[in-house]
Amino acid sequence: MRFTQFFIRTQKEWPRDEESANARFLHRGGFIEKIGAGVYAFLPLGLRVLDRINRVIREEMNAIGASELLLPALIPKKYWEATGRWNVPVLYKSADSSGQEYGLGFTHEEVLTPILARRIQSFRDLPQALYQIQTKFRDEPRARFGLIRGKEFVMKDLYSFHADIKDLERFYWVVSDAYKKIFSRLGLPVTVVEAAGGDFTKEFTHEFQVLTPVGEDTIFYCAKCDFAQNKEVAKVSSGDGCPKCQKGKIEESNGIEVGNIFRLGTKFSEAANLVYKDSSGKEQLVVMGSYGIGPSRAMGAIVELNHDDAGIRWPKEAAPFEAHLVALPGGEEQADAAYEHFTEHGFDILYDDRADATPGEKLADADLIGIGWRIVASAKTALCGRLEIKARDSRDAELLTPAESADRIRTSFHVR
Amino acid sequence: MRFTQFFIRTQKEWPRDEESANARFLHRGGFIEKIGAGVYAFLPLGLRVLDRINRVIREEMNAIGASELLLPALIPKKYWEATGRWNVPVLYKSADSSGQEYGLGFTHEEVLTPILARRIQSFRDLPQALYQIQTKFRDEPRARFGLIRGKEFVMKDLYSFHADIKDLERFYWVVSDAYKKIFSRLGLPVTVVEAAGGDFTKEFTHEFQVLTPVGEDTIFYCAKCDFAQNKEVAKVSSGDGCPKCQKGKIEESNGIEVGNIFRLGTKFSEAANLVYKDSSGKEQLVVMGSYGIGPSRAMGAIVELNHDDAGIRWPKEAAPFEAHLVALPGGEEQADAAYEHFTEHGFDILYDDRADATPGEKLADADLIGIGWRIVASAKTALCGRLEIKARDSRDAELLTPAESADRIRTSFHVR
Numbered sequence: 001m002r003f004t005q006f007f008i009r010t011q012k013e014w015p016r017d018e019e020s021a022n023a024r025f026l027h028r029g030g031f032i033e034k035i036g037a038g039v040y041a042f043l044p045l046g047l048r049v050l051d052r053i054n055r056v057i058r059e060e061m062n063a064i065g066a067s068e069l070l071l072p073a074l075i076p077k078k079y080w081e082a083t084g085r086w087n088v089p090v091l092y093k094s095a096d097s098s099g100q101e102y103g104l105g106f107t108h109e110e111v112l113t114p115i116l117a118r119r120i121q122s123f124r125d126l127p128q129a130l131y132q133i134q135t136k137f138r139d140e141p142r143a144r145f146g147l148i149r150g151k152e153f154v155m156k157d158l159y160s161f162h163a164d165i166k167d168l169e170r171f172y173w174v175v176s177d178a179y180k181k182i183f184s185r186l187g188l189p190v191t192v193v194e195a196a197g198g199d200f201t202k203e204f205t206h207e208f209q210v211l212t213p214v215g216e217d218t219i220f221y222c223a224k225c226d227f228a229q230n231k232e233v234a235k236v237s238s239g240d241g242c243p244k245c246q247k248g249k250i251e252e253s254n255g256i257e258v259g260n261i262f263r264l265g266t267k268f269s270e271a272a273n274l275v276y277k278d279s280s281g282k283e284q285l286v287v288m289g290s291y292g293i294g295p296s297r298a299m300g301a302i303v304e305l306n307h308d309d310a311g312i313r314w315p316k317e318a319a320p321f322e323a324h325l326v327a328l329p330g331g332e333e334q335a336d337a338a339y340e341h342f343t344e345h346g347f348d349i350l351y352d353d354r355a356d357a358t359p360g361e362k363l364a365d366a367d368l369i370g371i372g373w374r375i376v377a378s379a380k381t382a383l384c385g386r387l388e389i390k391a392r393d394s395r396d397a398e399l400l401t402p403a404e405s406a407d408r409i410r411t412s413f414h415v416r
Numbered sequence: 417m418r419f420t421q422f423f424i425r426t427q428k429e430w431p432r433d434e435e436s437a438n439a440r441f442l443h444r445g446g447f448i449e450k451i452g453a454g455v456y457a458f459l460p461l462g463l464r465v466l467d468r469i470n471r472v473i474r475e476e477m478n479a480i481g482a483s484e485l486l487l488p489a490l491i492p493k494k495y496w497e498a499t500g501r502w503n504v505p506v507l508y509k510s511a512d513s514s515g516q517e518y519g520l521g522f523t524h525e526e527v528l529t530p531i532l533a534r535r536i537q538s539f540r541d542l543p544q545a546l547y548q549i550q551t552k553f554r555d556e557p558r559a560r561f562g563l564i565r566g567k568e569f570v571m572k573d574l575y576s577f578h579a580d581i582k583d584l585e586r587f588y589w590v591v592s593d594a595y596k597k598i599f600s601r602l603g604l605p606v607t608v609v610e611a612a613g614g615d616f617t618k619e620f621t622h623e624f625q626v627l628t629p630v631g632e633d634t635i636f637y638c639a640k641c642d643f644a645q646n647k648e649v650a651k652v653s654s655g656d657g658c659p660k661c662q663k664g665k666i667e668e669s670n671g672i673e674v675g676n677i678f679r680l681g682t683k684f685s686e687a688a689n690l691v692y693k694d695s696s697g698k699e700q701l702v703v704m705g706s707y708g709i710g711p712s713r714a715m716g717a718i719v720e721l722n723h724d725d726a727g728i729r730w731p732k733e734a735a736p737f738e739a740h741l742v743a744l745p746g747g748e749e750q751a752d753a754a755y756e757h758f759t760e761h762g763f764d765i766l767y768d769d770r771a772d773a774t775p776g777e778k779l780a781d782a783d784l785i786g787i788g789w790r791i792v793a794s795a796k797t798a799l800c801g802r803l804e805i806k807a808r809d810s811r812d813a814e815l816l817t818p819a820e821s822a823d824r825i826r827t828s829f830h831v832r
Contacts, residue, residue, distance in 0.1 A: 007483040007546055009535040033531050035488050035495075036516065041531060042486040044546070050486070067423040070458040070466070072451050073489070074508075074553060074568045079451075092490075094510045094520065096555040096567065100452065104510065115449050115457060119425040124772065130423055130460070135551060137490060139512040151512065152490045356540065 001321065002339075003352045007044050010365050020214070022300035023146025025312050029368050031320075038143025038151035045369065046299075048320035050154065053295045054133050056185045056317055057156050060178045066129035066158055071108045073135060077101040079110040083271045090138045104137035109264070109290065112159050113272035120286060122277045123163050127171060131158035133295065145216065147300030148256060158291040163276065168263060168287045175291045179208055179259050182293065187315025188258060188301055193219055195230040195260070204233065205262045208293075209255035210301050219255040224248025256301045264288040312370030313392050316413055321350040323373035323409050324366045328359045330379025338377055338387055341402045347409065367392070373409050417737065418755075419768040423460045426781050436630070438716035439562025441728050445784050447736075454559025454567035461785065462715075464736035466570065469711045470549050472601045472733055473572050476594045482545035482574055487524045489551060493517040495526040499687045506554045520553035525680070525706065528575050529688035536702060538693045539579050543587060547574035549711065561632065563716030564672060574707040579692065584679060584703045591707045595624055595675050598709065603731025604674060604717055609635055611646040611676070620649065621678045624709075625671035626717050635671040640664025672717045680704040728786030729808050732829055737766040739789035739825050740782045744775045746795025754793055754803055757818045763825065783808070789825050 008030050015027045015034065026032045031046030042050055058068065074094075080086040080103045092104040105111065112130065120126065136155040143151050158175065162168040176192065183190045191211055194204040207230060209219055220236050221228035225245035229236070236243060238252040266285040269275070274286045299318070306313040314320070323342070327335035332353075339351045350371060352362050359378075366374045376388040381399065389405045390397035391412075400408060424446050431443045431450065442448045447462030458466055474484065490510075496502035496519045508520040521527065528546065536542065552571040559567050574591065578584040592608065599606040607627055610620040623646060625635050636652050637644035641661035645652070652659060654668040682701040685691070690702045715734070722729040730736070739758070743751035748769075755767045766787060768778050775794075782790045792804040797815065805821045806813035807828075816824060 005481055005483075007485070007544060033534075035527060036490070036492040036518075037514070039488045039490050039492070041488060041527060043531075044483040044485050047484055047486045065421055067421075067460040068463055069423070069460050070463045072455045072457060072568045073551060074452070074455050076452040076455070089513065092510045092512065092518075094508045096508065097505065097557050098453070102452075102508075111451060111457060115459075118449075128423060135489060141513050152488045 001348075001350055003350065003354050006350070008369075009043075010368055018146060020144070020146040020148065020300070020304070021307055022148065022303040025303050025307050025368070026146065026300075029312060029370065032147070036151075038140055038149065040147065040150065040152075040296075042296075045320050049299055049314070049318055050295055052318050052320070053186060053298055054154075054156070057133065057182055057293060057295060060182045060185075061131050061156070061158060064129065064174050064178050066131045066160075068132060069130055070132050070134060071105065071111045073105050073137065074102045075105050075111055077103065079103075079114075083110055083268060085110065090140065092137045092139050105134075106136050106138040107290070107292075108132070108134075108157055109159065109268045109288075113268045113274050113288070116161055116286070117269075117272045117274040120161065120274065120276050123279055126161060126163045126276060126286065127167055128161040129158060129171070131156060131291075145214075145300070146303075147296045148304075149216070150296065153294055154296040156293045156295060160289040160291070161274075162287045162289070163278070163284070165263075165265075165287055168289050172261060172263060172289055175261055175289070176206065179261070179291070179293065183208060183210075183258060183298075185315075185317045186298060186302060187306060187318065188298065189305075190258065191219065191221055191228045191255070192226065193221070193228040193230050193255070194233060196232045197262075203263055205260060207255075207257045208259035209257055210305060211253040211255050212304060213254055214304055215254035215256040217255045217257055219253050220250050221253065222248040223251050256297075256304065258298050258301050259291075259293040261291045262289060264290050307370070310364070311368035314370045314372060316372050319371045320369070321371050322348045322413065323350070323375055324369065324371040325349050325351045325375045325377070326362050326366055327351070327353055328362065328376060328378035331377030331382050334382040334385075334387070335377035338375065338402050338405075342406060345406055347406065372412065375405060417764075417766055419766065419770055422766075424785075425459075426784055434562060436560070436562040436564065436716070436720070437723055438564065438719040441719050441723055441784070442562065442716075445728060445786065448563070452567075454556055454565065456563065456566065456568075456712075458712075461736050465715055465730070465734055466711055468734050468736070469602060469714055470570075470572070473549065473598055473709060473711060476598045476601075477547050477572070477574060480545065480590050480594050482547045482576075484548060485546055486548050486550060487521065487527045489521050489553065490518045491521050491524075491527055493519065495519075495530075499526055499684060501526065506556065508553045508555050521550075522552050522554040523706070523708075524548070524550075524573055525575065525684045525704075529684045529690050529704070532577055532702070533685075533688045533690040536577065536690065536692050539695055542577055542579045542692060542702065543583055544577040545574060545587065547572060547707075561630075561716070563712045564720075565632070566712065569710055570712040572709045572711060576705040576707070577690075578703045578705070579694070579700070581679075581681075581703055584705050588677060588679060588705055591677055591705070592622065595677070595707075595709065599624060599626075599674065599714075601731075601733045602714060602718060603722060603734065604714065605721075606674065607635065607637055607644045607671070608642065609637070609644040609646050609671070610649060612648045613678075619679055621676060623671075623673045624675035625673055626721060627669040627671050628720060629670055630720055631670035631672040633671045633673055635669050636666050637669065638664040639667050672713075672720065674714050674717050675707075675709040677707045678705060680706050723786070726780070727784035730786045730788060732788050735787045736785070737787050738764045738829065739766070739791055740785065740787040741765050741767045741791045741793070742778050742782055743767070743769055744778065744792060744794035747793030747798050750798040750803070751793035754791065754818050754821075758822060761822055763822065788828065791821060
């Protein structure tokens with residue numbers, strides 16, 4: 001994509017009303033624009049990142065046999081009343097000229113469970129796993145921290161339906177493994193943390209937490225084993241011995257929750273009369289699980305963890321493009337030819353072909369936008385017939401032919 | 417995709433509360449589920465169709481140089497007040513615990529224009545074209561007719577920004593041509609119809625109307641030339657001579673509006689102070705256009721135009737899969753091998769591998785779901801080593817090898 005044909009406008013000034021690193025860098029890089037507290041527009045560069053994140057999520061959801069659908073945001077009042085959630089504080093409400101009242105979906109058990117109730121008959125119809133990537137609304141009094149805590153945000157919500165708790169338990173850990181793969185691909189090191197069960201279960205739920213000083217949650221974890229609990233449920237504190245491995249010491253960290261998994265049990269199947277006939281013909285309640293990842297929140301968390309003073313450092317699979325090609329004075333023709341070369345070979349390249357930007361502006365924008373590979377064509381590189389290629393997180397550049405550069409980029413995407 | 421691994425549940429009964437062909441067939445085929453008046457869920461099969469339609473739209477939007485972004489639905493009151501649209505009847509309103517009021521976007525000039533105002537400085541920054549595919553909300557008292565007129569629906573909205581009316585005029589017809597391509601690819605024969613300008617312009621706007629007896633609009637058109645007007649603006653009536661070509665007679669038809677294009681002029685740039693400096697350094701108002709297509713409405717219109725008693729007949733580029741492979745008794749192994757063959761060669765196939773459905777149910781479901789090509793493997797076909805391949809809109813089947821079948825399907829997708 002040519003810079004001049006894509007709507008990119010980096011900003012020289014930091015935003016006045018944003019404190020978080022994710023909001024500040026995403027604003028300056030031209031990824032997002034704040035429309036109101038907790039409400040953001042995704043500009044073309046930002047939508048590309050969101051699409052890349054969604055692609056990773058879809059691949060891993062499809063790999064565990066889940067099917068994608070799309071549920072509405074405008075949910076009639078009766079659905080919320082059926083489960084007693086019409087008056088939860090986070091629900092945005094609206095009404096239309098016919099008098100019909102709606103709650104804007106912050107989660108979709110209420111809509112999906114009746115759909116399943118009309119389609120599940122026997123144990124042969126189970127298990128099922130359905131997910132969507134959809135816009136959620138949440139009256140969030142603490143909206144702040146950029147994309148991490150919004151009033152409108154993108155959510156991947158997966159729901160699973162099982163004949164019994166044993167099968168839910170099996171799938172619960174399948175999803176947990178899929179989540180670990182997703183966050184690993186997105187460059188987010190996560191700790192799986194035991195947390196409160198909410199209304200639905202007395203067992204722990206599990207949160208996928210990115211441990212970072214800027215997170216809003218407090219996590220106690222063992223430095224030696226995988227024991228980790230959210231402060232809400234923890235009976236240990238910093239410096240205690242680990243109750244699980246008996247060897248490590250408990251440490252404390254802040255965390256950003258980027259995913260969670262819930263055993264819902266039968267609460268929602270009771271409300272919707274979601275039953276099936278077991279092998280002896282007896283009616284049983286379907287057992288459910290639900291599982292969330294916020295792609296827009298993940299985008300914010302990625303930036304919190306991956307930036308330096310000059311800008312963002314996108315992990316490969318979340319970057320808006322695979323490489324950022326910059327034409328400097330005297331390198332324009334070489335850059336044009338290289339862009340043709342990369343495009344013909346199927347690479348998705350951002351090509352800074354601006355005639356009215358200085359070399360300094362172009363190189364600063366490349367660091368700010370933060371794509372993994374920077375390729376420079378200049379008078380110097382044109383002379384030797386090679387391109388200058390540099391990884392965003394490295395200080396060292398190499399001079400490579402276009403074909404060698406293509407190999408270098410391709411290889412980096414195949415290493416996981 | 418294997419039928420047994422994808423959440424497909426066709427319904428034997430017609431829905432009780434739906435009159436339109438699109439809602440009735442899409443319900444029975446398991447594409448959509450009604451959640452409330454004018455509010456639908458897209459089940460996995462329906463989301464696939466929506467994605468295919470969106471893909472065609474994206475390709476043609478990108479081809480005319482437009483960049484995709486994503487704007488929020490939750491739009492603070494001040495944006496609507498700035499253009500005097502806070503009290504338009506179709507606006508859904510909500511408020512949050514902080515007292516902030518919002519209107520749910522039914523269109524996005526209010527959000528996008530200020531974003532451009534902060535980024536456009538000179539004539540060199542123009543023209544710009546930005547679009548999104550996003551969920552819209554509209555308090556529609558006449559919600560009915562399935563996906564054609566909803567309260568929540570998917571919209572592709574494109575906005576263009578120009579230095580002067582002449583450049584808007586140029587781009588206006590570029591978009592018109594792109595729209596014709598989109599509807600042609602989606603199997604929707606459209607008539608470009610002159611219509612009222614709304615609040616923004618004294619000139620005609622143009623609607624892309626599918627002429628069909630079930631449409632809600634009334635169109636007068638010339639049988640000999642391209643003259644066509646919406647009843648709202650028409651000064652002719654049925655039987656009159658054509659005022660344009662002077663040869664044809666005016667005929668009348670109902671129509672479904674699947675797209676529209678508007679010259680907005682400077683109304684919104686005035687409200688947002690969206691100006692640029694011309695070549696002499698003088699400030700000028702940016703001239704705008706806006707252009708809409710409803711992908712979910714297009715999905716409904718496609719079904720209205722493309723069905724028979726047995727089910728839907730999807731045009732190739734809107735079909736949820738490229739072919740529908742059916743295993744009948746004795747053909748299971750052949751079908752398994754054929755599915756492998758097609759999948760390895762990159763085809764996107766729905767494979768009805770159900771063990772518990774009768775041949776009659778499987779063939780009826782194939783007609784109901786309505787994918788362009790049906791491929792049957794049975795005891796008979798297994799014996800001769802060929803597959804029975806039939807187009808959805810044909811009565812005649814052929815016996816072809818898997819490789820020949822693949823060629824047949826591939827060729828059909830390359831013919832436009």
